[in-house]
Amino acid sequence: MTNVDLNNKTIFITGVSGFIGSNLAMKLFNTLEGIKIIGIDNMNDYYDVKLKESRLEALERDPNFLFIQGNIADKETIDTIFNTYKPHIVVNLAAQAGVRYSITNPEAYIESNLIGFFNILEAVRHSYDAGNTPVEHLVYASSSSVYGSNKKVPYSTEDKVDNPVSLYAATKKSNELMAHAYSKLYDIPTTGLRFFTVYGPAGRPDMAYFGFTNKLVAGQKIQIFNYGDMYRDxxxxxxxxxxxxxxxQKSPELTEDNVKYKIYNIGNNQPESLMYFVETLETCLMEEGIIDKVAEKELLPMQQGDVYQTFADVDDLTRDFGFKPSTSLEEGLRKFAKWYREYYMG
Incomplete structure (x- = not known):
């Protein structure tokens, strides 16, 4: 692998007001020296825009942060950013998220996840033209959804992933294929990251833990699919x-087929049952005084586009970076409950 020094570099993060994008930008500012972060987000109303605005407010306290409201599917906007700010590192986290939403709103996924990512790849490619600042590393978000209904667990990046069960998953697999083609054709170092069910404070309200919490607070019953027999990493x-x-900070070396391309899983490597997850969430919310009793549960069959379980094999990540996710579900949900009480209940 090739070391990439991030200090004193310009880093372009798409989807910067999102859950992962905003947290990444904050971490980079806290751990690196002399960096500038250019962030773009279209600030759509897929979920509460106020949450996105509060994340941005925290980032905008740093004078080396510049926010551009725009759509990565707009080629002119992306080209202008690259020509003006000449980023050294690109992190593509902008995407239309959500498995279930992709069934009812497929156009949003084609626009953001395919056209948008194509525009990023093209801009990175042209950064290698004479007189431009070449991008040293392109890192982009993929998803555990690409594993579809794979029966073999844990999910390994060596597994064949040609059976997506949602359009969202298909677009994420397409991103990996597109990145491979650009890496091969133009010698661009690209790394794709398959994220597994990300949660925490100030997360996405469309995620199960957030939706369950809102219903618990409102005293409503919560719906649990596949009759609770589901597991998530x-x-x-x-x-x-x-x-x-x-x-x-490490770009991929050439593979056997002569391409600077790599995929990693980032998951907790420890699937938890949905029922245990709900019980733990209820306990954490009661400890914070957010609710005073457990909810009524409605057990329903599996939803279209869902999968039975996710389980990440992170051996590659551990081998190459000496790192493995380790935060327990109890610790993570406790931090979420504390944030929820402070943010929504003052």
Whole structure:
């Protein structure tokens, strides 16, 4: 692997007001010297924009942060950013997220996840033209969703992943294929990261733990799919951003087929049952005085696009970076509950 010195560099982060993007930017500012971060986000209303604005407010306290409201699917916007700010490192985290939403709003996924990523790849490619500042490393978000209904566990990056069960998953697998092609054609070092069920304070309200909490607070019953017989490799946000920060600092060497391309899983390597997850969440919320009783549960069949379990094999990540996510579900949900009480209840 090739070491990439991030100090005193310009880093371009797409989806910067998002859950992962904002936390990554904050971590980089706290651990690196002399960096400038250019961030872009379209600030859409897929979930509460106020949450995105509060994340941005924290970032904008640093004078070396510049925010641009725009859409990565707009080629002119992306080209202008690259021509003006000449980023050394690019982190593509902008995407239309959500498995279930992709069934009802497929156009949003094609625009952001395919056209948007294509624009990023093209801009990185042209950074290698004469007179430009070449991008040293492109890191982009993939997803555990690419494993589809794979029966073999834990999920390894060596597994064949040609059976997506949602359009969202298909677009993420497409990102990996597109990155491989650009790495091969233009000698661009690219690393894709398959994230596993990311959660934590100030997370995405469309995620199960956040939605469950809102319903618990409102005294409503919560819906649990596949009758509770589901497992997820819940990964705490601090572990995710630590993993990204480490990966940014080492770009892939040429593989056997002569391409600077790598994929890693970032997951907790410890699937938890959905029922245990709900019980732990309820306990943490009661400890913080947010709720005073458990919720009524409605057990339902598996939803279209869902999978039975996710389970990350992180041996590659541990071998190459000496790092493995380790935050327990109890610790992570306790921190989420504390944040929820402070943010929503003062």
């Amino acid at each position: 819940f990964t705490y946000i601090d572990d995710i951003v630590k993993g990204i920060a480490l990966v940014l």
